[in-house]
Amino acid sequence: xxxxxxxxxxxxxxxxxxxxxxxxxxxxxxxxxxxxxxxxxxxxxxxxxxxxxxxxxxxxxxxxxxxxxxxxxxxxxxxxxxxxxxxxxxxxxxxxxxxxxxxxxxxxxxxxxxxxxxxxxxxxxxxxxxxxxxxxxxxxxxxx
Numbered sequence: 239x240x241x242x243x244x245x246x247x248x249x250x251x252x253x254x255x256x257x258x259x260x261x262x263x264x265x266x267x268x269x270x271x272x273x274x275x276x277x278x279x280x281x282x283x284x285x286x287x288x289x290x291x292x293x294x295x296x297x298x299x300x301x302x303x304x305x306x307x308x309x310x311x312x313x314x315x316x317x318x319x320x321x322x323x324x325x326x327x328x329x330x331x332x333x334x335x336x337x338x339x340x341x342x343x344x345x346x347x348x349x350x351x352x353x354x355x356x357x358x359x360x361x362x363x364x365x366x367x368x369x370x371x372x373x374x375x376x377x378x379x380x381x382x
Contacts, residue, residue: 240265241264241265245261245368256330259282261281283297299373301375314359324341327349357381
């Protein structure tokens, strides 16, 4: 079993868009004959300016591990932090000033509406340790 873990963040990695990516895992496990028997993949993405990620914005995270040889090690976690319509509009208009009127025209109640979703499945408690923060995957199937 082997994996590559990148324990850092890249700011604006795609064409200068307001996006940061980090805490990436990519791995594979093989049996003695080098036949693949499992994999793990995942990462975190943060929408907005770098300062927001460092101070208050929680990233979107997704991590998946599938193993045919160790079923207890399998897991999936997806977390969509609280996102508001106003936050999205402010981020977009910050990078595209021509759209600044969209923020002013967005009704306050709509701008403050948001969503947060967390979903995970694991047979045992898992912990993915990163320098910036750990990701804990609880036991069971959980939807919040």
